[in-house]
Amino acid sequence: MQPVDVSALPRRFEPEEAEPRWRALWDAWGIHSYDPARPREETFIVDTPPPTASGSLHVGHVFSYTHQDLIVRYQRMRGRNIFYPMGWDDNGLPTERRVQNVFNVRSDPFMPYEPDLKVERVDPNTKPRDLPRPTVISRRNFIDLCHIVTAEDEVAFKDLWKMLGLSVDWNEEYATIDDRSRGIAQLSFLDLYEKGHIYQVEAPTMWDIDFATAVAQAEVEDRERDGAFHDIEFGTEDGGNFVISTTRPELLAACVGIAAHPDDERYRALFGKKAISPVYRVPVPIFPTELADPEKGTGVLMVCTFGDQTDVQWWREESLPLRQVLGRDGLIVEHRYGAEGWESNDPDLANANYAEIVGKRVNQARRIVVEQLREASNSALEDGGAPLKGEPRPLKHAVRFYEKGDSPLEYLTNRQWFVRLLDKKDELIERGRQITWHPAYMGKRYEDWTATLGLDWGISRQRYFGVQIPAWYRLDDQGNPDYSDPILPTRDLLPMDPMSSTAPGFEESQRGQPGGFAGEPDVFDTWFTSSLSPQIGARWDQDGDKMDELFPMDVRPQAHDIIRTWAFYTIAKAHLHHDDVPWHNVVLSGWILDPDRKKMSKSRGNVVTPVGMLEEYGADAVRYWAGSARLGADTAFDEQVFRVGKRLVTKIYNAGKFVLSQEGPEGEITNELDRAFIAELRSLVERTTAAFEEYEYSRALEETETFFWSAFTDNYLELVKKRTRAEDDPQGRASAIATLRTGLSVTMRLFAPFVPTITDEVWSWTFAEQTGVQSIHVADWPSAEEFTGIPAPDNTESFAVACDAIAAVRKAKTELGLGMGRPLATLAFQGDADSLPVLSRVITDVSDGANTAATSVTEGDTGGERFTATIVAELQEEK
């Protein structure tokens, strides 16, 4: 074989030149493409996470997407036909919020569409308080802007993925707002509806007043907030009184009951009677409940529609009336005391007080109500004192927020669609157990979440940029919709928008007319669509349906914080639609923490931009960093590791040049040291393959790196350097060169998933032509069978003994301040009786490595080491 002409290669490897060149070649060769003709058992299928397109590019993305690519590249070299798509999750609130910020606009669904509307971008440096009032635009204009923004964001992500060298099949690209995804999400809805898993109900739901939308349990987070207990005196119908404590005095008008613990002696006598509220003088029932905590506040509390989740429960269990005072926009709505459902013992007083808070926000209303409570005239009793007892007592308490919102969640009653899951907890837990979780303890998180689920999955959102719920409603003579019997489209009409397409059996002119029809205005929760990523990838019930070939998938890579959402909903969908698991494995990446072990986030200002990182160190070095972190483990961001990765790339380049530039005769691997080295190499292959099979890529990297740097370049290569040029030993020379090439070929392939550019560069110099395989990334992963023709060493310790012997020489040279290449006049080994016979088998290579012709070996005390060396340097002329 022709050696590589080293002088023709650049002295240094330049990633910024090589990486784009190799990416173009991989694309041209199509080595990342899925081949639909090959059978399932040869295929490896990835359920790639679709990143939130309007989210910021983050080092965390680079980290976790590299992890999945490592697994994919390993499987590709194992000969698997890879299905590795990429989607963009672009519908939903993050996009809407970005559009609002980028263009300073708000949407009003009642505004007419303006086809030629031009909206200017806001200077991103403008402070929020300096911005003019947002421009109000129609819903359709707003959606147009969403498409513009997401298209830009997707390009940014795609560029990043390409820079990083992800081996994604770009033929399999989709967006969760495109027609394929919309059609499949709507099909999912129809299928679940037909199977009886979906219902809609007028029910209290958690509501974000700023976004004006319902939110699901999974989107809620608790935040610690300042609040205050207000002690308020109520009356009783027989002239008595008691004091309740509440943090929400503004909801006094929504009070529908009074509750205390059944064993609480203080209030036992009140159960069954009516209480009279102050300010409005509304009679409400007093009832016992185990859920009341006698230690909290005064032990007796007011039940409102609705202050929190337990209010909802009491409202249901006690069949209490509904008195909703808060509107969808978070403002207090109007109503009249004295009317049905708003009975009062003094309607005039009630109306006068209530009128003061109508149209106010929650905080304003609270202040007004507290002032009203200070007035004796507002007592529940004709001759009582001020209902507010003492001053409000401050406290810290957990308040529920929508995770993307800034105002506390309220509970409002409105019509929402739900997927029934609470009756399927056991089945869903069992499904989770049919999946292998990496690391295994993550499966417990899934089970805990599923077991503690408290609400069905609310899937409707009152948003604009999302997948429309495919339903119409008949309107009665008054124009009121009949929600009990929705009209659903047939499957051939999907994807569709009920707000623009006409319900079957009606004319478009009947939209919104009495006796006509109305479209469902709501869209799906974004998880409703993204939980179908396997079905979208496999094109469920669409042209080119490959569900039979691609479902269930092999692996779902994702972050551990979305086990309760993405993993959970995907498992639920697969269970309900297909009675199966969506995939056989889940691999969970950890998080990137900043050096202070805090989660990196935009708000902390500690985010490192991934593009700058890739430009500075190169993709191979960045991938090295990601590959050195185990699955599931949170990792502190450490720029030192990039430098280590970059050095590895340089080392590979130089070692590759050296090995492949050796000229010599072709030949068998015969020498003892060479056979012993091959035995070590074979063991490395077995260990790294086993590690990858368990998704433990970081162990594979560590083993390969240690072997390459220490065993291969520092030891084997130095031991045989002289022999590769030995004119008088053609057979030994051929053996050394063959071993070097085998060692390089194998380690390059073991490194290939981690550092794809440099390894393919080295591969291209001779191995590509030799094997007929263009790219290392479609070459065979090394296996033990490759070494079957090479005889085992006479002694399994030969390689270790040779390394220890040369180490003893180096130590002696260092102690004398000599350079490693300094020729020795004499070299004398002392060693233990067991090791000396082994040393004799490799003594020629050791002597060559030490650069001496005169080596002696004696048994002697070595002070715990295998060998010690005594050396005399050859005299050197002064330079």
Add this chain to the structure above:
RNA sequence: GGGCGGUUAGCUCAGCUGGUUAGAGCACCUGCCUUACAAGCAGGGGGUCGCAGGUUCGAGUCCUGCACCGCCCA
């Protein structure tokens, strides 16, 4: 308050089913231009493995409790 994970060298991390003197890289010190690589090579110093008990011939590893950090949930 519950669940899960973590705590090993100055820093970032390995250490798989308990078994010689606890490892690596970075950083630090010393020496070396050696025909692939000074972005390199060689040698060296540095750890009572969070704390307290327990099981065992033997514990970084298993058990109990505690402390601190993180995530998820209530």
